Amino acid sequence: MKERLVFEIGKKGKVGVSLPRCDVPEEEPERLIPEQHLRKDLPLPELSEPEIVRHFTRLSQLNCGVDTGLYPLGSCTMKYNPKVNEEIASLAGLTRLHPYQPEELCQGALRLMYELGEYLAQIGGMDAVTLQPAAGAHGELTGMLIIRAYFLSKAQKRHQVIIPDSAHGTNPASAALCGYQAIEVKSDERGCVDVVELNKLVDEDVAAIMLTNPNTLGLFEENILEIADIVHRAGGLLYCDGANLNALLGVARPGDMGFDLLHFNLHKTFSTPHGGGGPGSGPLGVKRTLAPFLPVPLVVKQGKRYLLDYNCPLSIGKVRSFYGNFGVLIKAYAYLLSLGPEGLRQVAENAVLNANYLVKRLKDHYHLPYDRICKHEFVLSGARQKKRGIRALDIAKRLIDCGFHPPTIYFPLIVNEALMIEPTETESRQTLDRFAEALIKIAQEDAETLKSAPHHTSVGRLDEVAAARKPNLRWKE
Amino acid sequence: MHYIPNTDEDRREMLQAIGLASMDELFSDIPPQVRVKAALKLPAALSELELLEHARQLGAENANIDDYVCFRGAGAYDHFIPSVVRQIVSRAEFYTSYTPYQAEISQGTLQAIYEYQTLICQLTGMDVSNASMYDGASALAEAVLMSCRITGRDRLLLSQTLHPEYRQVVRTYLQGMSVETLEIPYTSGLTDLDWLRKELDDRAAAVVVQHPNFFGLLEEMNEISQIAHRVGALFVVSVDPISLGILQPPGAYGADIAVGEGQALGNEICFGGPYLGFFATREQFVRNMPGRLVGATTDSEGRRGFVLTLQTREQHIRRAKATSNICSNESLNALAAAVYLTTLGKEGLRKVALLCLRKAHYAWREIAKLNGFPPLFSGTFFKEFSVNCPTSPQKINQVLLKQRIIGGLGLKKFYPEHQNGLLVCVTEKRTKEQIDEFVEVLSETGEQQ
Ligand SMILES: Cc1ncc(COP(=O)(O)O)c(C=O)c1O
Numbered sequence: 001m002k003e004r005l006v007f008e009i010g011k012k013g014k015v016g017v018s019l020p021r022c023d024v025p026e027e028e029p030e031r032l033i034p035e036q037h038l039r040k041d042l043p044l045p046e047l048s049e050p051e052i053v054r055h056f057t058r059l060s061q062l063n064c065g066v067d068t069g070l071y072p073l074g075s076c077t078m079k080y081n082p083k084v085n086e087e088i089a090s091l092a093g094l095t096r097l098h099p100y101q102p103e104e105l106c107q108g109a110l111r112l113m114y115e116l117g118e119y120l121a122q123i124g125g126m127d128a129v130t131l132q133p134a135a136g137a138h139g140e141l142t143g144m145l146i147i148r149a150y151f152l153s154k155a156q157k158r159h160q161v162i163i164p165d166s167a168h169g170t171n172p173a174s175a176a177l178c179g180y181q182a183i184e185v186k187s188d189e190r191g192c193v194d195v196v197e198l199n200k201l202v203d204e205d206v207a208a209i210m211l212t213n214p215n216t217l218g219l220f221e222e223n224i225l226e227i228a229d230i231v232h233r234a235g236g237l238l239y240c241d242g243a244n245l246n247a248l249l250g251v252a253r254p255g256d257m258g259f260d261l262l263h264f265n266l267h268k269t270f271s272t273p274h275g276g277g278g279p280g281s282g283p284l285g286v287k288r289t290l291a292p293f294l295p296v297p298l299v300v301k302q303g304k305r306y307l308l309d310y311n312c313p314l315s316i317g318k319v320r321s322f323y324g325n326f327g328v329l330i331k332a333y334a335y336l337l338s339l340g341p342e343g344l345r346q347v348a349e350n351a352v353l354n355a356n357y358l359v360k361r362l363k364d365h366y367h368l369p370y371d372r373i374c375k376h377e378f379v380l381s382g383a384r385q386k387k388r389g390i391r392a393l394d395i396a397k398r399l400i401d402c403g404f405h406p407p408t409i410y411f412p413l414i415v416n417e418a419l420m421i422e423p424t425e426t427e428s429r430q431t432l433d434r435f436a437e438a439l440i441k442i443a444q445e446d447a448e449t450l451k452s453a454p455h456h457t458s459v460g461r462l463d464e465v466a467a468a469r470k471p472n473l474r475w476k477e
Numbered sequence: 478m479h480y481i482p483n484t485d486e487d488r489r490e491m492l493q494a495i496g497l498a499s500m501d502e503l504f505s506d507i508p509p510q511v512r513v514k515a516a517l518k519l520p521a522a523l524s525e526l527e528l529l530e531h532a533r534q535l536g537a538e539n540a541n542i543d544d545y546v547c548f549r550g551a552g553a554y555d556h557f558i559p560s561v562v563r564q565i566v567s568r569a570e571f572y573t574s575y576t577p578y579q580a581e582i583s584q585g586t587l588q589a590i591y592e593y594q595t596l597i598c599q600l601t602g603m604d605v606s607n608a609s610m611y612d613g614a615s616a617l618a619e620a621v622l623m624s625c626r627i628t629g630r631d632r633l634l635l636s637q638t639l640h641p642e643y644r645q646v647v648r649t650y651l652q653g654m655s656v657e658t659l660e661i662p663y664t665s666g667l668t669d670l671d672w673l674r675k676e677l678d679d680r681a682a683a684v685v686v687q688h689p690n691f692f693g694l695l696e697e698m699n700e701i702s703q704i705a706h707r708v709g710a711l712f713v714v715s716v717d718p719i720s721l722g723i724l725q726p727p728g729a730y731g732a733d734i735a736v737g738e739g740q741a742l743g744n745e746i747c748f749g750g751p752y753l754g755f756f757a758t759r760e761q762f763v764r765n766m767p768g769r770l771v772g773a774t775t776d777s778e779g780r781r782g783f784v785l786t787l788q789t790r791e792q793h794i795r796r797a798k799a800t801s802n803i804c805s806n807e808s809l810n811a812l813a814a815a816v817y818l819t820t821l822g823k824e825g826l827r828k829v830a831l832l833c834l835r836k837a838h839y840a841w842r843e844i845a846k847l848n849g850f851p852p853l854f855s856g857t858f859f860k861e862f863s864v865n866c867p868t869s870p871q872k873i874n875q876v877l878l879k880q881r882i883i884g885g886l887g888l889k890k891f892y893p894e895h896q897n898g899l900l901v902c903v904t905e906k907r908t909k910e911q912i913d914e915f916v917e918v919l920s921e922t923g924e925q926q
Contacts, residue, residue: 002780006592006819016820017559019828023909024839029723029831032838033857037695039725043599044823049561052819056565056589063585065573073575080480081573084525090563092543093536099553099749100886101540102874108538109748122517134611134750135805137792145652169792173802177622179653182797220506251504256511267805271480274575275809276586277608277769279751295649317649321552321614321642321738322749334532340522343478350481350488352503357491373506396579406579411793428482429491457581459782467774467786471763473605474595475773 002458003058007475010045016052062458063276064405070431074377074408074420075168075216077246077268082338085271085331094330099322103307109326110306113299116333117283123344124242124262125255126285130294131324136243138319139263139282140174140210143239145316146261146286146293147208148178150237153293153314158207158236164193166216166412171241180207187414191217191370195226202234212241213254216412216420217370218355218377220247228258237261237290245269246424247352247375250345260287266325270332281328295319350425351376354432358423361436365443369415376424382417389447392417397461398445400454402438542746542883546911550861550902551691551886552613552640553749554741556719556829557906562743562816566809576769576805580784586808587783590771593815600721600818600826601735602728603757607768609811610803613738614643616754617685617715618650619767619801620734623758624683624711625656626800627765632680634710636661636668638690641891643715647685656682666692666854666863673704681710683733688716688724691891692854692900693837693861695724702731718742718755718814720859722830727757734758743817744810753807753814764790767801832905833860836912840903843916849923853888853898861902863888863895870899873922880918882911 029038047055064071071078089095097106117129133139144161151158161175162183172182185201188194193211202209209231213221221227228238240259246269248254254262266272267280274280286294296315297308308323339347352375359368359378366380382392396406396419408420423432442450454460483491488500497503504512523531547555566572570585577583577590590608597606610616621633633651635644637660648658659676661684662669668686677684684705688696698714705712711733716724719741727735740752758766764787772786792799821829837860844850849867866873870887877884888898903912 003588005588005595007595010822014822015824016561016822017825019557019825019832019905020908022832022835024835024912027835027838029834032834033695033723033859036699037724037857039721039723039729042722042823042827044596044821044826045819046822046824047819049820052561052816053565055819056816057568059585059589060565060568060570061585062583062588063570063574064582065570067569067573071573071575073578076575078575082480084528086567088529088532091532091536092541093533093539095745095747096541096543097539097748098542098547098549098555098746098883100549100551101542101883102878105540105545105878105883106748108535111538112535119519122519134615134807135803137802137804138611138615141650141802145649148653168804169794169796169799170802170804172797173792173795173799176797176799177650177653177802179655222506222508225508225511248507250517251513252507252511253513256513273572273809274805275572275807276574276583276589276812277576277808278805279753279807279810280805281751316652318642318645319615319649320612320646320750321640321752322612324749325751326748327745327751330532334528337520337523337531338480338525338528339478341516341519343522344517344519346478346481349500349503350483353483353488353491353495353500356495356497356503360495373503397581400579400582405582408578425481425483429487431482454581458584459581459780460776460778462580462776462782462784463774464784464786467772467784468789471770471786472773473763473770473786474591474598 003055005475006045006047006055009051009055010047012046014046014048016047016049069403069405070427070435071405072407072421072423073405074422075243077422077424079271079424080426081271081273082335085334088334089327089330095327107306110299112333113329114301114306116329117299119336120264120283121285123249124264124285125253126262127288128291128294129283129285131283131329132295132319133282133284134320134325135278135280136263136265136282137170137174139284140170141177142284142295142319143261143263144174144178144180146290147237149293149316150290151207158205160206162201162206162209166414167212168216171210191219192221192223193227195223198227199230202230204234206234206236208237208239210239210241212244214244214247214375217379218374219370220375224257243268244376247348249348250341251348260290266328266332271335272328272331279325279328281325347425354423354425354427358421358432358436362439365440377420377422379415380419381415382419386417390450392419394450395419395442398442398450398453399438401456404435404438545881545883547883548901548903548915549883549886551900552738553746554904555746555906556741556904558743559820561820562813565816566813571812572809577785580782584782587771589812589815591773591783593811594771596815596818597755597757600718601757602726603735604760605763606755606757607766607770609806609808610754610756610768611807612750612752612754613715613736614646616736616756617643618647620713620736621647621683621685623734623765623767624713627762628682628711630680630682631656633658633683633685634661634677634681635685638663638668638692639685639687640691666694666856668696670697670700677704677708679708681708683711683713685713688714689720689859692863693858694854694856698730706731719830719833722826723834739814742814744813751807751810753810765800768803768806829905836907837862837903840912844919847920847923850919853895860904861900863898863900866897866899867923869897876922877918882915882918
């Protein structure tokens, strides 16, 4: 199946919408606006409503989502997105709100934000939370700016942020965006930060260490207390990339491990859908000493009233307009209320159980570089298969033939031919067994079959080199 | 927990298979002193029925703009959204997927983004568009950073008629950079071109202007473009996409980077988010762009397909040297924008823009007839305009609220020099009857003075 572009479907004279008649005087635009401001031509497509619906419905059928099958994309926590959350996030009382309407007319929305902030603070062991960042990387940026502002307030100039070699690319990118030099610290043979190396790197020029815990290998940073001690003793701060918080819900809190800042990914841990690449939401929690630097406004409670507080003289300012991805916040809030404290812990337990069960089923068939209890995800290496000329990419593509979305591949960078698998707690043992069987079968398959996969999709492997060499980024007549 | 499929029996057997005796052993790698001992202080679980009821109650504590008539804009707009848009973005194949890393099973998202990119180019008259940024304000901040990268210069000129929150976001994004920002003052509600001519020199990376500006007025874009380019600065603009139904596109007046808030393109107003920032530029700058890009290519059998491309700009490859730290963007909102632009189409978008234009001018004229509400500025406007009230806008808005009308935005929130200024927005959704009632209530408040 293939679908033409909207631009190839349309035809002059078709209309897709019915709009109200003009009930005020129909003045010619030239009388209201000087001619040089008016456009001559608007080259948009022309289609009727049924054609539009069919086009986008057919496009949707060329996609896979969590609702259509297992989506074990490591580091992304592709868990089930509860339907009631979608329903709540479409209630007029919660969505038909103007961001600048008076506070007394949006008490329900402010209460939701206030309570969500409190819940997240409780879950992460933080003292104050901003809901403003629009995604994880945006939370990182906010956190780095807060760290910078904190040291400025103490009249200290620090230039470095330490980041493990296993970290996600957004970590060094966010640090650099705030003017910091990203310094890489190596991982040890157990997949954790090499503490001896770290000791050598930490000095008065280090503003912070940015850690993901559990890290991107799916492993808990066992020496976290020692790391915290090393960094804190040098006056630095600990930033936690909370992308992997699903493993710790109700079990352990970054704030209790010495982290001073933590961003949450509502689109991972807290079940809000990923939307084909967003919208997400990346609230940031901080310890009390850093709270004065949070972006404005903060949602505060005075007696029974909720208010937007802009009176924060040390605040870094704003990282986006208005207050955050409110529609996403609604869904995370609904999720937390449907879980309760026990449900929250069950999420972590089952996510970790599912991952370890898959490790057990797969480790005789693929190289497992770090063989120990993992958390919510684990990383296999396609090193054995590579000897036969088979790449992680081939394994991933062959999984598509078996009805599964591939795992994350070639990340983290420190594992050769990485296959990063995160099943989440919303998959059943039966599904995990089928997935394991598919991977086991693939491990034995011949190179020919794997190299030509996938075999049943609307397109085969696409020429990415050509795409980058001669970019075609838009349709042209 | 009904979101967790494993049964107790499954769990027992799985633990056994792993070789562990209890769930607790799964967490044996976490130091005991940092393990949570007591249950977290969170509310007890609600059933689905209770949760829905609770959410409805929260909703009832808000005034929603289906029940109130909204004349407020200032960056978030109550435009009509055709049902098609909601139905399409509610398809789970779209909303439960993620970034299309695996192209063969993500052609739906990829093709939709390619179409979105094309539609944004058609709308703005620019050469290339990315797949979206977080919102209009952060898109502008990224545009400004990009202009510094391209020119190698470290000074920016931002017009004070830019949305004040956008200026604040730009300043926040620049905190870690050694870049100097100057604000261009305004006269009669418009960017002061004399000041600009005088102060602008070849240290400037970009001149940044919003059009229509925060007060609703049309800026002299051709003129500003020439002034900026004369010293080799880039011209960075933030535009209202609905206005482009009738207004000259940024490509026509020489903009180098065009960004804007895409909420008005089929996205719910939703208390400020999720929205999307659109981001378009000239072909020659494409490798300096932030964010994801989708390109067309072919498979081994020559079939057309779409992939994420030019990824060497991005954080997952370039890390600290990436053009931006953005990873997840606002893909579903961009899909909504694509469906909206397709549905409105050539005629529809022009019609919506004309309705906004005519209704806003009708309201403006009726208000001008009143005693005591003179226009604050005399310039040309599109769907928003500013008036001066005889008393504080806060008081006037309170009277309006009694009639279930959310009046304009009091300008003093951002511009203390306009204590009694009121920024009024009229979209295509406002009927003549609603406008007449709004004006009627205004006249009553005026008379009370
Ligand atoms: C470990 C880690 N950190 C940061 C990010 C960036 O998060 P976002 O895409 O929400 O900006 C990701 C995203 O996949 C991640 O896996």
